[in-house]
Amino acid sequence: MDLVANNLSYKPGDQYHLNEVSFNFKEGNLYTILGRTLSGKTTLLKTIAGLLTPDNGEIEFDGKNFLKIPVWERNVAMVYQQFINYPHLNVFENIAFPLKQRKINQSIINEKVMDALKSVGLLGYENRRIQELSGGQQQRVSLARSLVKNAKILLLDEPLVNLDYKLREQLREEFKNLFSKGLADKSILIYSTTDPRETMELNGEVIVLDEGKVLQVGTAKEIFENPNSLKVAEISNDPPMNIIEAKISDNHIRFEGIDLEAPQHLSKLTEDGLKIGLRSSDIELNENGHEFEVELAEISGSETLLHLKRGDTKIIVSIEEVLNFKIHDKVKINFKVDRAYAFNANGKLASSPFGGLNG
């Protein structure tokens, strides 16, 4: 049972929310839609769910025209970024709601709801009112509500984005367990997120979306190793990949008075206007390195993000420990050039350390 879309477009104002989006989702797989906010992720999920009708294009599921089927008959489940539940019902009734719409025997409903509660770790909360729960618990209730109906298509629209750091980590782990537990065997899971780390961790098929357009499709590994354009490199890395305007000639990369020996995969590039892409984690502090000035230092979790500057070049370096820097401090860094990417003047990938294209 495949979910196939052809040239979906949706343009409510003068901006495309979806621009000729096509895909072929297969049963038993997890698909991650990666994109920045307003890239059209929610629109795409809503279109699949049936809450929006696209201006153009078609969706087919199991060989049937999906757009002709009303929302309530589509057998789709959805978890929203803002935890949506029924405020007038308690936890049990909330989870039982989708089942009650199908005239299922009460004892089966009880059993299924209890199973769902167990799988999201909310046993014992059946009689609580929704307002009495924390955000994380509310999101678990709506997750349980979407699991209970065994939908053929499960849509998760940035389900973790409104949770605090700790809960996010914890729920992400639980998602992974749930997905691998065979839940995905019979259904199509579609998970949208802005977080590249989440995408890598979920390790499904990734669709990179920007301004309503599909930029790249591939496994998480492929997207990570060979982002096909500057934009994808930016979207699929957090902090975004550093882009450095440099000149490559005679096996050397030169910028801001720094002269680096070009690695093999970059040495053959000769065209003008090349940009070098280097992940923030591929730059390290080194006593013998090149001097940069600290513009900003932020500590995020257990790592330190250094915003550095030299001439017109600004870069971000992430260091896997908590360090204190002052603004205008001088630091010395080293570039792991063998992990550098090159993009040509119109933003397409020219060479990657993982053997993409010219490498």
Place this chain on the structure above:
Amino acid sequence: MNFKHKYFFLFPGLFVLIGILIFPIIFVVRLSLSGWNSYNPGLDYIGLENYIRLFTDDPRFWESFFRLSFLSVTTVILQYVIGFALAHMVWKDIKFKRFFRVLFLVPMMTTPVIMTVIWRTFFHESLGPVNDMLSVFGVAPKWLTDPVIAKFTVIIVEVWQWTPFMFLLLLAGLLSLPKEPFLAAAIDGASPVRKFIYVTFPLMAPISIGAIIIRLIEASKIMDTVYVLTSGGPGTSTETSSFYIFIKGLREFQMGYAASMSFTYLIIMIISLTIIAKVLTKVLLKE
């Protein structure tokens, strides 16, 4: 805050409150203990005589009270059902939504007494347009002179006049509902009908209770419609409590007795509305 002149600033409000609310109630109680009528005007104290007469020797008051209960409960139920249907209709995206929203409010903007006069003309048995049209089917109901039909005529006019108010309250309620549960319900497989039963209606319960109580209070004061349409007739078949009290007090000028009826009526209304509110809350909100 300790401020010497605070009572001075409270005085204007307090004065109005005492003048228009507290004084009249106390005066009615005192009046009900007097035999004030057109022969003996004045507050001569006669004890509970008026109350004894009311509870032992005046079936007309109790009949009018039960008639009032029937009329107000029926009209409010009808107003609620019709008002909800109309509000639900213009809440959805339909064509000419704004036009309908205004149209449904028109009856509320008219003067009730004048509209009742027009309705009386409508329902006139031999000259009114209603029976003129019904003559096609060979029927001519006695809208205003049959003891049973006259009650329903009153109900029709009341429902027409006051459904817009219900409509307005319920529409405001519908517009203030969160959108998310409806999105969830559609995805959870609820058809439009089930969505109404399991989501819209329960979410509207608190507003509904408020609207019903407000209308019940208003409806139990029904007076002008009856006065103009049937004058309580034929016989006493459309006479309500307030109309009967009006007749006793201001036509027959038995002020003392009318005051005792008013006060009894007030107590009954407070008790019964409290019970109704409690019951509605229990049934609709399951609390």
